[in-house]
Amino acid sequence: MTRVRTVLLPPALAIVFAALLCAVALLISGDSPLTALRVMITQVGEGTTAIDILNSGAIYYIAGLAVAIGFQMKLFNIGIEGQYRLAACVAAIVGGTLVLPPVLHTIVILLVAMVVGAAWAGIAALLKAFRGVSEVISTIMLNFLATGLIAFLIRPDSFGVLRGNNISTDPIPPSGQFPGISFGSSGTLFGMVFVAALLGLGYAFLLDRTRFGFELKASGESDTAATAGGVNARRMTIIALLMSGAVAGLVGLPELVGRDFAYTLTSPQGYGFTGIAVALLGRNHPFGIALGALLWAFLDKSALALDNVGVPREIVLIMQGSVVLSVVVAYEIVRRYELAAEQRRVAAQLRAASAAPAEEVKA
Structure with a gap:
């Protein structure tokens, strides 16, 4: 029960607080919070919104996992933005140049992107490990x-x-494209959504079921103790x-x-910084990051729906922040509440233990 409360209560409190803050902002601006809420909910069933949320959520999920891996070691990898953009650019160049059979072509593109991303992050890794340069800088x-x-x-x-x-x-x-699943007028689900899900499962297995995951978390808690x-x-x-x-x-x-x-000059940007927010929302847990990614994608799509009915789309930015x-x-x-509760439980057990010998003596 304590574990469930520790995991679920903070995000619930955060969402309630954000909703209240946005409601106050809407009232000040002269708009109805109930109207905004109705529009945000009903827009999910309109057009391609539901599929768009899943597609965007998958992108945010991958970004959140990338950030969370660093967080496990208490490393703040702010370079996700540069790593994914450079990786996508090089992967597009390689994918547009090579002539390979289907499936193999796609796999090569994915591997190239991963190698480029790792190599670009590797520069910061070597500077951190051998020269003590802050990975943030x-x-x-x-x-x-x-x-x-x-x-x-x-x-x-x-x-x-x-x-x-x-x-x-x-x-x-x-031959190099990753086919998705078409839902007709509701849109097409990216095939990479399933890759994102597999990454989440792999991340969970790595942390909870392998020695490497234990060493990763132990090193993040204390370098001295891990050594x-x-x-x-x-x-x-x-x-x-x-990684x-x-x-x-x-x-x-x-x-x-x-x-x-x-890849073009106008290709989407900003996913790396969103990944930081998503990882924080999910507390580095694969399931929590998934919920955070879907929430962020839902709020992103809500901005346009609110704008269409005259509600300031900046309300979404207020809620996200x-x-x-x-x-x-x-x-x-x-955390502080649970710590205080644990201290009270320990104190009660100590009092009970000290009272037991006194009762035996009286008897």
Whole structure:
């Protein structure tokens, strides 16, 4: 019961607080909170919204997993943004150049993206392990370097192709595309949604059922204690960031191989930073991250629906920001409450134990 309360209560409190805050903001702006809530709920069953939420949720989920792997080692990988964008760009270039059989072509694209993401994160990993450079600083700087490198790679005189007012890589042929599941007018579910689910299962198995997962969490709790137990903390730091980068390399793939089939200057951005918020919402737990990803995707889609009925779409931004902030506060409140409750239980047991000999003497 205590475990369930610790896991479920903080997110519930955070969502309630965010909803109340948005309701106050709506009342101040002269809009009805009930109208906004009705629009947000009913829009799920309209058009392609439900499928879009699942597709976006899968992207956010992969990004959240990439961040969570670093969090397990107390590493703050802010470079997810640069890692996935550079990985998607290089994977698009390779995928548009190679001629391979179906399935194999797609697998090669996925592997290239993972290798590029891991290699880009590996720079920060080596700096952290051998020079003590903060991964926060190095990954932020690498984000800017990735942006410049992408701009160079997709120039017309490099690997880019000028199409109207936009520049893109050569399109990935059908043999390299990842087919989805069509639901007719309701949209097409990305095939990479199932890859995201497999990643979540693999992440859960790695942490809870393997020695490596135990060493990863132990190193994150205390480098000194882990080293005393025979764990190479430096090696774990490098591996954790490499794994985080490899998963980050897949963030841009659902749209690349499932919809766009080319990388352009206008390809979506910002998923890496959203992944940080999603990982915080899910507290690094695979199931919690999934719920956080779906919630974030739902709120994203709600912005357009609210705008269509004259409700400020900025309300969604308020809710997203307040959820992230309040979930951190809520977890701390619940942690302190559980700690105080445990102290009371221990004190009661000690009093009972000390009273027992006195009762025996009287008898």
